[in-house]
Amino acid sequence: MSLRGPLRVFVPVVLALTVGGLILLVLGKDPIGYYSYVMERSLLRWGGAQETLTRMAPLLLIAAGLIVAFRSGIWNLGGDGQFLLAAVASAALAPALIGGVPRGVTLVLCMLAGSLVGLVWSLLPAVLKSRYGINEIITTLMMSFLGTSFANVLIKLVLRDPGTTVPQTRSLAVDDRLPRLFGTTIHSGLLLAMLAVVGVHLMMTRTAFGLRLQVLGANRAAAVHAGYRVERLTIAAFALSAALIGLAGAVEVLGVWGSVRADWNPALGLLVVPLVFLARFNGYAVIGFTLFFSALMVGGESAARRVGVPQHFVLVLVALLLLFLGLVEYLDQGRRKAAGT
Amino acid sequence: MSIVAALSGITKRYPGVVALDAVSLEFHAGEVHVLLGENGAGKSTLVSVLAGMQQPDEGTVIIGGNPLRIASPRHSIQLGIGTVFQRPSLVLSLTVIENLMLGGSWLRRLARAAALRRFRELATLLGTHLDPDAPLAGLSLGEQQQVEIMRALWRDAKLLLLDEPTSMLTPQGVADLGRMMRNLRDRGVALILITHKLGEAYEFGDRISVLRLGKVAGGIDPEALVAMEESGRTATIIRLMFGLEAGEAATTAGGHAAELAILLGRKIHGPAVVDRSQPPVLRVREASTRAEFAETPLRKVSFELWSSEVLGIAGVDGNGQKHLAEMIAGQRAVHGGALELGGIDITQGGVPERRGRGVRYVTDDRLGEGTVGALPVATNLVLKEVGAPPWWHHGITDWAAIHAHARVLIERNDIRTPSALTPAGKLSGGNVQKVLLARELDAEARVAILNKPTHGLDLHNQRLALDRIGTAAARGVALLVISTDLDELIEISDRIGVMFGGRLAGIVDNDAGAIDRVRRLMTGAGAT
Ligand SMILES: Nc1ncnc2c1ncn2[C@@H]1O[C@H](COP(=O)(O)OP(=O)(O)O)[C@@H](O)[C@H]1O
Ligand SMILES: [Mg+2]
Numbered sequence: 001m002s003l004r005g006p007l008r009v010f011v012p013v014v015l016a017l018t019v020g021g022l023i024l025l026v027l028g029k030d031p032i033g034y035y036s037y038v039m040e041r042s043l044l045r046w047g048g049a050q051e052t053l054t055r056m057a058p059l060l061l062i063a064a065g066l067i068v069a070f071r072s073g074i075w076n077l078g079g080d081g082q083f084l085l086a087a088v089a090s091a092a093l094a095p096a097l098i099g100g101v102p103r104g105v106t107l108v109l110c111m112l113a114g115s116l117v118g119l120v121w122s123l124l125p126a127v128l129k130s131r132y133g134i135n136e137i138i139t140t141l142m143m144s145f146l147g148t149s150f151a152n153v154l155i156k157l158v159l160r161d162p163g164t165t166v167p168q169t170r171s172l173a174v175d176d177r178l179p180r181l182f183g184t185t186i187h188s189g190l191l192l193a194m195l196a197v198v199g200v201h202l203m204m205t206r207t208a209f210g211l212r213l214q215v216l217g218a219n220r221a222a223a224v225h226a227g228y229r230v231e232r233l234t235i236a237a238f239a240l241s242a243a244l245i246g247l248a249g250a251v252e253v254l255g256v257w258g259s260v261r262a263d264w265n266p267a268l269g270l271l272v273v274p275l276v277f278l279a280r281f282n283g284y285a286v287i288g289f290t291l292f293f294s295a296l297m298v299g300g301e302s303a304a305r306r307v308g309v310p311q312h313f314v315l316v317l318v319a320l321l322l323l324f325l326g327l328v329e330y331l332d333q334g335r336r337k338a339a340g341t
Numbered sequence: 342m343s344i345v346a347a348l349s350g351i352t353k354r355y356p357g358v359v360a361l362d363a364v365s366l367e368f369h370a371g372e373v374h375v376l377l378g379e380n381g382a383g384k385s386t387l388v389s390v391l392a393g394m395q396q397p398d399e400g401t402v403i404i405g406g407n408p409l410r411i412a413s414p415r416h417s418i419q420l421g422i423g424t425v426f427q428r429p430s431l432v433l434s435l436t437v438i439e440n441l442m443l444g445g446s447w448l449r450r451l452a453r454a455a456a457l458r459r460f461r462e463l464a465t466l467l468g469t470h471l472d473p474d475a476p477l478a479g480l481s482l483g484e485q486q487q488v489e490i491m492r493a494l495w496r497d498a499k500l501l502l503l504d505e506p507t508s509m510l511t512p513q514g515v516a517d518l519g520r521m522m523r524n525l526r527d528r529g530v531a532l533i534l535i536t537h538k539l540g541e542a543y544e545f546g547d548r549i550s551v552l553r554l555g556k557v558a559g560g561i562d563p564e565a566l567v568a569m570e571e572s573g574r575t576a577t578i579i580r581l582m583f584g585l586e587a588g589e590a591a592t593t594a595g596g597h598a599a600e601l602a603i604l605l606g607r608k609i610h611g612p613a614v615v616d617r618s619q620p621p622v623l624r625v626r627e628a629s630t631r632a633e634f635a636e637t638p639l640r641k642v643s644f645e646l647w648s649s650e651v652l653g654i655a656g657v658d659g660n661g662q663k664h665l666a667e668m669i670a671g672q673r674a675v676h677g678g679a680l681e682l683g684g685i686d687i688t689q690g691g692v693p694e695r696r697g698r699g700v701r702y703v704t705d706d707r708l709g710e711g712t713v714g715a716l717p718v719a720t721n722l723v724l725k726e727v728g729a730p731p732w733w734h735h736g737i738t739d740w741a742a743i744h745a746h747a748r749v750l751i752e753r754n755d756i757r758t759p760s761a762l763t764p765a766g767k768l769s770g771g772n773v774q775k776v777l778l779a780r781e782l783d784a785e786a787r788v789a790i791l792n793k794p795t796h797g798l799d800l801h802n803q804r805l806a807l808d809r810i811g812t813a814a815a816r817g818v819a820l821l822v823i824s825t826d827l828d829e830l831i832e833i834s835d836r837i838g839v840m841f842g843g844r845l846a847g848i849v850d851n852d853a854g855a856i857d858r859v860r861r862l863m864t865g866a867g868a869t
Contacts, residue, residue: 205738207736208728208733208738211738215713218714218715218716219714219715221706221710224672225692225702225711226727227671227692227696227725
């Protein structure tokens with residue numbers, strides 16, 4: 001018997017929470033108190049649950065983008081730069097458009113602009129990788145560094161709203177932002193994000209394009225041998241990945257913040273990487289992990305204030321989870337091998 | 342002249358094979374001793390025994406008159422033995438001098454001035470002009486080999502082992518190497534040169550020994566070598582290498598072809614079915630490819646291939662066979678020359694265009710590029726059809742159709758797999774090959790290239806693969822079968838071409854005298 005489906009995730013989650021709890025004990029905190037506070041705050045209270053769901057939107061869009069890339073064997077780690085530049089672009093565009101064109105058109109145009117900016121920011125690593133085989137891990141990280149700095153420069157020098165004291169872009173009025181869902185505080189970006197994740201999953205598993213990307217990711221030499229246009233596929237996967245991450249930036253601005261402040265960088269691009277690995281690049285599974293992580297973040301933030309456990313403890317839990325998932329996987333494989341199946 | 346090193350009754354066994362069988366040889370100072378033998382004859386094993394990489398099961402090594410055991414590579418170096426292995430072992434990201442300094446203890450590694458002094462000494466001795474600070478990756482293969490030789494000589498070697506050093510070199514590189522070997526020989530160093538090319542053996546060698554199935558089959562000593570004509574040397578060597586009289590159509594490798602023929606009791610493919618009054622299906626005209634790292638490119642290869650014909654391609658590995666296969670398949674650009682399929686020029690197309698016209702390629706790199714191990718057998722069976730009907734409509738996958746198709750092929754080709762959804766990487770080698778054969782030798786195939794179709798398979802699967810080739814030919818497919826197994830080619834081919842140094846050295850009809858002519862061509866000795 002090998003560990004199947006839900007158990008495979010459930011066991012590591014329990015182990016991670018247990019070890020996390022032990023760490024809290026050692027630090028002199030009450031683990032039960034912490035966990036129940038986090039859960040209550042982020043899932044059981046209506047306000048907290050709404051916040052948790054709202055947080056999921058950018059995470060899911062980034063996850064969709066990373067799944068496309070990772071499944072194609074492309075390590076796009078430049079998410080932060082792509083995200084932030086797209087956020088700034090849509091934040092700059094929205095207030096400028098809103099007077100002239102209807103709200104819906106403004107929002108759609110801004111999201112397209114965000115995607116496009118993300119895409120453009122991935123082109124250089126994409127071309128370097130596909131043409132010259134230059135490692136994209138390094139180039140995307142560099143471009144990300146450049147992108148976040150450039151976004152700040154834009155805000156401080158070009159897009160700065162003269163009416164505010166802190167450097168930030170002009171704000172999009174709350175009523176002009178992405179429509180809320182059914183009278184909640186959750187914006188419609190969440191729906192879009194869900195559609196994107198499911199769409200990407202279907203694309204990867206049910207289309208010729210997705211299969212070619214999978215082959216490229218699993219065995220590049222086989223893709224060449226089978227006659228796929230490997231250069232084009234590489235660039236396409238990169239572009240799609242970055243456009244989705246750019247869309248995440250636009251959605252976060254248009255749905256939540258309405259503007260971008262200088263030095264704002266939520267650094268979600270790298271935070272989502274472990275989640276995508278936990279989900280083994282599966283679009284449906286990543287929804288569950290994103291919910292889990294989002295709840296931990298929301299609960300963890302107020303727990304930091306109330307229980308005195310730093311917010312970064314959430315990352316410790318994610319790291320533990322990753323570790324135990326890997327470990328369970330490894331042990332399970334070893335056992336299956338020993339059983340000769 | 343004095344004996345620097347000798348082997349006495351050395352036996353080395355690997356599971357299921359006796360790589361060296363009571364081998365006794367002597368290596369003299371100031372002499373280039375050439376070792377010849379087919380792939381698998383035991384030449385590299387002999388080298389690794391002297392280099393301290395392998396311990397013999399029986400027998401002794403005698404160095405400077407003392408019988409001893411070479412316990413480790415370090416010990417071998419201390420004994421004055423320098424080795425240039427068949428596979429390059431340099432660090433490409435380091436410079437020439439850094440690579441040379443890697444050998445010593447870490448203290449000596451830091452003594453750059455001393456290292457540079459030694460480097461200049463050796464450079465003068467060998468007559469090379471390398472820049473000690475050049476990164477290795479920027480050097481030609483010939484120059485990298487010079488560094489290998491310098492490293493082997495770094496600690497004053499009295500015996501230098503060179504395992505197939507010329508196989509990757511350009512003619513210029515070979516000439517340079519020859520000059521170096523002569524310099525060393527004149528300094529009293531004993532050299533062991535392993536090569537597949539008779540021309541090199543005659544040009545550089547003072548003494549020749551032939552290994553066959555782990556035994557010393559015989560040799561030619563210096564006096565005889567000088568006295569003999571080239572044709573006489575070649576006849577002697579071919580007789581020793583293959584264990585038969587020249588021209589005699591018998592079998593090698595313990596008669597396994599004969600055993601196989603008995604196993605199935607029939608001939609795979611008769612030569613009579615090819616109709617050469619029709620125009621050929623494939624015409625290759627003076628086709629060349631571009632050189633790449635460690636690969637021999639094609640140089641103006643021309644041939645024609647008819648429907649139902651099996652054209653065998655023989656030759657020692659690495660003489661351009663891979664480029665030939667990839668060029669016809671569309672995986673590698675044609676660089677000068679032309680390809681014609683059924684009268685239509687296909688020089689420009691890539692894999693999809695060629696495949697669309699019926700060109701098929703069964704690669705020898707079955708796991709590396711032929712299949713995607715992580716994906717199911719079913720997916721691998723349509724890997725080259727992705728996006729095409731009937732399995733895809735407007736880009737949407739019809740998995741049910743793909744799985745049904747896979748079940749049919751699995752059944753028909755006797756592919757042993759738990760299911761169509763099993764990852765291809767879990768299949769045994771023979772079954773992976775069945776997947777590839779099923780994918781490539783389909784109903785629309787017109788020209789199929791098979792690169793080493795039986796390599797690494799067990800007897801039964803070898804048989805099945807050859808059988809599939811025969812059936813495809815009977816269906817009218819034109820086949821190009823690349824193999825290093827001559828018996829196999831003799832058995833299935835109508836004609837046999839030989840690749841040598843990127844050229845098609847010749848094509849011979851598969852008749853009674855074929856085996857002898859092919860062997861001559863294989864050693865670069867010329868057809869007639
Ligand atoms: N490390 C090894 N383990 C098992 N078998 C080996 C090993 N090295 C060589 N052999 C086998 O020993 C035989 C001789 O091989 P080798 O010395 O490499 O031949 P050559 O260099 O003449 O081509 C071959 O049958 C080969 O498969
Ligand atoms: Mg060898």
